Amino acid sequence: MSEVPEQARAGSLLPAGGRDRDRERARLLAGALAPGAADVRVVVVGGEPASKARPRFTRDGRTYKTDRDTQAETRTGWELRRSFRQPWTGNLALGCIFFRPDRQRIDVDNMLKHICDAGNGIAWVDDAQITAVYGVAELDVENPRTVVVVARHVSSLDRSDVAVALRPGRRKAG
Structure with missing residues (x-):
C-alpha cells in the first residue's frame, strides 16, 4: 500500500492546495x-458548483x-x-470535489444529484x-470548480443491464 501524503492524514483523503493539486486529488x-480501476476519467468543471433544486410542480x-x-x-x-x-455501461464509481466560492450552505447530495443528472446519456x-459515490465540499474563493472522477467499479450489484433496460426511445421514469 502506498504512503499517504502528509497533508492527507489530517482527516481528509484530499491533499491541501490549489488547482495544481486537482489531478493528485482525482x-x-x-x-x-x-x-x-484502469479506466478512470477526470473532468474539471469550472465555475461555481451547481446544485439540484427540489422538484417543482404544475397545478x-x-x-x-x-x-x-x-x-x-x-x-x-x-x-x-x-x-x-x-456513455459508459456497467457499474461506475463517481467522486466529486466541489470547490465552493463561499460558505453558503448547500447540500453535497444536491450537488452530486446535479452531476448524476447531467451525466445521463x-x-x-x-x-x-x-454503485459507489463520494462527494465533498471544499472552499476555494478564487477558483470555484468541480472535480469529477468516474471509474469502472466492481460490485456484487451488477448494473450491466441498465443499457438494455433503457433502449433508445424509452425514457427513465421520474
Whole structure:
C-alpha cells in the first residue's frame, strides 16, 4: 500500500492546495472508490458548483425542472462530453470535489444529484449505474470548480443491464 501524503492524514483523503493539486486529488479519489480501476476519467468543471433544486410542480401535479437547473445541467453535460465519446455501461464509481466560492450552505447530495443528472446519456447511460459515490465540499474563493472522477467499479450489484433496460426511445421514469 502506498504512503499517504502528509497533508492527507489530517482527516481528509484530499491533499491541501490549489488547482495544481486537482489531478493528485482525482487519483487518490479514484483509488479509494474503485481500487485498481484502469479506466478512470477526470473532468474539471469550472465555475461555481451547481446544485439540484427540489422538484417543482404544475397545478395538475406534474413535475418539471427550473430553467436554471436545465441550463446548469446542459453546461455540465458539455464539459463531460469532452471526455466521454459515448456513455459508459456497467457499474461506475463517481467522486466529486466541489470547490465552493463561499460558505453558503448547500447540500453535497444536491450537488452530486446535479452531476448524476447531467451525466445521463453522456458519461453513463443512466445514473442507476453508479454503485459507489463520494462527494465533498471544499472552499476555494478564487477558483470555484468541480472535480469529477468516474471509474469502472466492481460490485456484487451488477448494473450491466441498465443499457438494455433503457433502449433508445424509452425514457427513465421520474
